[in-house]
Amino acid sequence: MRTSFKLLALVAMLACCTVLSGCLSHWFTDTSTRLQIENRTSHVFIGLDIISEDGSSVIPWVQDSLEPGERSRVFEADFVGTFNVQLKFAGWELYQFECGVIRQPHGYVLAKSSEEVVMDSQDSSNPVLCSVSTADPVVRKGEFEFVGGSVYLVLTDNEDGSVHMETK
Amino acid sequence: MSFSRFVKIALLSIPLVAPTVMADAIDVETLAMGGFWTRDDQLRDIGDQLLYGKASFFDIGFIYTPVSTQIPLKSMYGEHEGFAFRHHIAGMSSYPLGDNSFMSAMLWFERSGWDGEDFLLFPQYTDFGLVRSVTTWGVAYTNADVNYSVALGMQHQNVEFVGKVFPHENDSLLYSWANLRFGRVSAQAQFHRTHFRMFRLALNLEDRAVFGGASSGLWTYMPNIDATFYKRELDGFDDDFVRVNWEQNLWAQRLYAEVSYDFPDDGFHSAALKFYPDPSRFFSIEMTCLRRRAVADDWDDLMFGWAVDLAILRIGYNAANEYDHLFHARGTWIAEIHFNIESLNDMLFAKKGRQAAPLETQQVKRKNTPDKGSSTMPLTAPAGESTKTITAKGIRYEKAGNEGGK
Numbered sequence: 226m227r228t229s230f231k232l233l234a235l236v237a238m239l240a241c242c243t244v245l246s247g248c249l250s251h252w253f254t255d256t257s258t259r260l261q262i263e264n265r266t267s268h269v270f271i272g273l274d275i276i277s278e279d280g281s282s283v284i285p286w287v288q289d290s291l292e293p294g295e296r297s298r299v300f301e302a303d304f305v306g307t308f309n310v311q312l313k314f315a316g317w318e319l320y321q322f323e324c325g326v327i328r329q330p331h332g333y334v335l336a337k338s339s340e341e342v343v344m345d346s347q348d349s350s351n352p353v354l355c356s357v358s359t360a361d362p363v364v365r366k367g368e369f370e371f372v373g374g375s376v377y378l379v380l381t382d383n384e385d386g387s388v389h390m391e392t393k
Numbered sequence: 394m395s396f397s398r399f400v401k402i403a404l405l406s407i408p409l410v411a412p413t414v415m416a417d418a419i420d421v422e423t424l425a426m427g428g429f430w431t432r433d434d435q436l437r438d439i440g441d442q443l444l445y446g447k448a449s450f451f452d453i454g455f456i457y458t459p460v461s462t463q464i465p466l467k468s469m470y471g472e473h474e475g476f477a478f479r480h481h482i483a484g485m486s487s488y489p490l491g492d493n494s495f496m497s498a499m500l501w502f503e504r505s506g507w508d509g510e511d512f513l514l515f516p517q518y519t520d521f522g523l524v525r526s527v528t529t530w531g532v533a534y535t536n537a538d539v540n541y542s543v544a545l546g547m548q549h550q551n552v553e554f555v556g557k558v559f560p561h562e563n564d565s566l567l568y569s570w571a572n573l574r575f576g577r578v579s580a581q582a583q584f585h586r587t588h589f590r591m592f593r594l595a596l597n598l599e600d601r602a603v604f605g606g607a608s609s610g611l612w613t614y615m616p617n618i619d620a621t622f623y624k625r626e627l628d629g630f631d632d633d634f635v636r637v638n639w640e641q642n643l644w645a646q647r648l649y650a651e652v653s654y655d656f657p658d659d660g661f662h663s664a665a666l667k668f669y670p671d672p673s674r675f676f677s678i679e680m681t682c683l684r685r686r687a688v689a690d691d692w693d694d695l696m697f698g699w700a701v702d703l704a705i706l707r708i709g710y711n712a713a714n715e716y717d718h719l720f721h722a723r724g725t726w727i728a729e730i731h732f733n734i735e736s737l738n739d740m741l742f743a744k745k746g747r748q749a750a751p752l753e754t755q756q757v758k759r760k761n762t763p764d765k766g767s768s769t770m771p772l773t774a775p776a777g778e779s780t781k782t783i784t785a786k787g788i789r790y791e792k793a794g795n796e797g798g799k
Contacts, residue, residue, distance in 0.1 A: 239705075239730060254461050256475070256509030256519050277469035284470065284557075303509060303520035305461070308471030368471070 255373030259301045264291035265381045266388060269315040271362055275304060276311045283311070290315075305373035312380065312388055313362040416725035418467035419477060423721045424507055425560050428525055428550050429625070430718055432583070433591065435483075435501040435529040435548070436570055440581050441745055442485050443542050443574055444597055445604070445737055446535035447495040452483040452744065454731025455513070456719065463725045466507050466521060468558035473521050476511040477720055480504045483733075493538040499546070501529040507720070521556040531570065544572040548583070588624075595619035599642055602748040603737055608672070609645065613747075616641050634659065646672040646747040659686070663713040673742040673750035677702040681713035685721075696723060704743070705732050 264270040273287040286304070289297035365388045372392075381389045442450050456479045458464055464477040485499040504526040509519030516524045531546020548568035555562055568590065570583045577598055583591040598615035600606035607613055617640040625632045635656040643650055647669050653662040667679040679700050686693040698711025707729040709715045715727045733744045740749035 235705075254510055256517050275470050279469070282469060304470075304473070305509065306465060306472045306474040373474070 255305060257301050257303045258305055258371040258373050259299050259375045260287055260371070261299045261375075261377050262287055262289070262291065262297040263377065263379045263393075264293055264295055264297075265379055266314070267293055267382055268363065269293070270297075270312070270380060271315050272313040274311040274313070275302075275308050276366070278309060299375075304371050307368055307370045310367055310369045310390075312365045312367075312390075314365070314388075315362055416463050416465070417723050418465040418472050419507070419720040419722055420467045421558050422560065424466070424477075424523055425562060427505055427720055428527060428552075428562075428566075431503050431505060431525075431527045432529070432548055432550060432568065433621075433623075434718060435503065435527060436572075436581060436583060436591070437593075438483065438501060438744075439485075439499060439529065439531065439544070439546075439570075440572055440579055440593065440595060442499070442735075443497075443533055443535075443544055443572055444577070444579065445735065446540075446542050446574075447487045447489075447497070447537060448485070448735050448737040449487050450483070450485040450499075450733070450735045450744070452481070452731070452733035454482075454729050454733070455480040457728045457730050458511070458725070461509075463727075464507075464719075464722045468521060470558065473509070475507055475509040475519065475522070477507045477722055478505060478511060479719055479729075480513065487535070490534075493536060495535040495537065497533040497535065497542075497544075499529075499531050499533065499544075501527075503527050516554065518554045519556070521558055523555055523559055524553040526551050526553065529570070531572075533572070541575045542572075543574075546570055590624050591621060593619055593621040599640075599646075599747075602672075603740055603742060603746060608748050613646055614642050636662065660684075663717075665713060671750065672746065672748035674746040675704040675743045675750060679712065681711075683711075683713040683716055685716075698723075706730055 260273070262270065262273060270289075270291040272285060272289075275284045275286055276282065284302075286302050287297055287300045289300075291297055367388075367390070369390055377393045379391050379393050381391070383389050438452075442448065456477065458476060461474040461476060464475075466473040466475060466477075481501075481503040483499075483501040485497055487495045487497040490496050504524065506523040506525050508516050508522035508524060510517035516522065518524065527548065527550045529546060529548040531544050533542050533544035535542035546569070548570055550566040550568075552562055552564040555564070566585065568583055568585050570581065572579060572581045574580075577596065579593075579595040579597070581591075581593040581595070582589070595617075596619070597617045599617050600610070600612035600615065602608035618637065620635055620637045622635050623633060625634065637654045637656065639652045639654075641650045642648075649665075649667045649669070651663075651665040651667065653664070654660065655662050661684050663681060663683040665679050665681040667677055669677045677700075679702075681698050681700070683696045683698070684693065685696055696711050696713075696716065698709065698713065698716070700707060700709030700712035700714065709727050709729075710725075711723050712727075716723055719727065735742055735744060735746060741752065742748065742750050
């Protein structure tokens, strides 16, 4: 009886390992990352991609356009680990337009520009300062670790012009 | 547990746990090559089993790496956390056809690869996983009189799932194989359709008690040598090579040395010193040295490792076997929960066992054995000698004495 009890205990232990290995591990192991981004930079965020080391292959992940201060939708992908990340921001320049000849250029008009732009088209004597996006995005590359599960990523400006990524 | 003891255990466990989080990643090219080595491994196993001819064999096991950072996958995008897995089950069953002829049926199955989640039956199929299975089956005829065996069979490789990062792989490959053994000399060949892929010549000269040979003496110190010619293509070019393995008994079929060498270019591959406390090989301790090299990057080093096999659990660290057969996994502890057993005539032993396992006859004590001081009266004793008897149907008569009455 004692021998059979030992055997039973052994089988139970193996079964536990098996079950933990095969069935329950997904309760505490995430195989995908649900990523949401908050853009606290001063630029318009237009996307996050995972890229290959040589840059030849790009897998788009977060594709929302975010004005400074906005949050993205949640995007889920099978990225758990440390990956090469590419952050894309709308490149922008300042243009001056005469009042009355304001035209909406293609691309994004920065929210920040509204503070600078005098949108008074009635007064033709005032020039209008308008910020517009250019066609080429500004790209910041780096390596980032995604631990899996729900990840809330906050982007902020560094003093040297790079972008700081931090999970909250 | 006292606090100081807890601290000691915690400190001691740091070197054990640390390597699991600092493991090296396996790369996608090695994982893609895994099928080649799995197919070879299964045929090598079958060749070994057919040496025993009329034996029956069963083997089951799976790799258990509980932490997802233990064996990450290195792709061009970065390092993916997940699990390298290798599940296998194998069996061979032999039946007598006549007095000295036997028919054997065999089936080897392995499912291996890498996935984001570990599993037993149902993979997660994450975008960067690879799940592949290899099945080898065949039938063999063995004549114990003349001591030869002939075996034929097929080998299937099926790729269930291939992630985005892996090189193109044919999702279904079909091979055929044949094994011919005469005495201790075996020849084995493998074909893909009509194309020759592999040829192995094995000389197992060492005497083994399980074959009816000696269990000690000069003949047990004869070498076991095999040479395998592999037809291989790398990047569209022929990269044929020959691997020679030498297994040598050093002491009483308990201590063995193994050396593996690749011709013509690669040279030394690995060496191992293996100690089997018993020649039945249920338990083993091994120390290995493996040469790692990357010709393109011009580096070359030696990796030392070890493994302990406790019949149902094998734990290895940088052992050559795990490196070769688990996609070059290194720098982490790898546990395999497994069991294998082989029976031949009345003998039981583990895979490639040299002698039968010493089976003990256990004496089972009955629970109701009387204590000292009491006496049991035999059934044949005259009834008058006892003051009182208790009849327990068909078991025995017992004096009630001091214990029974009080």
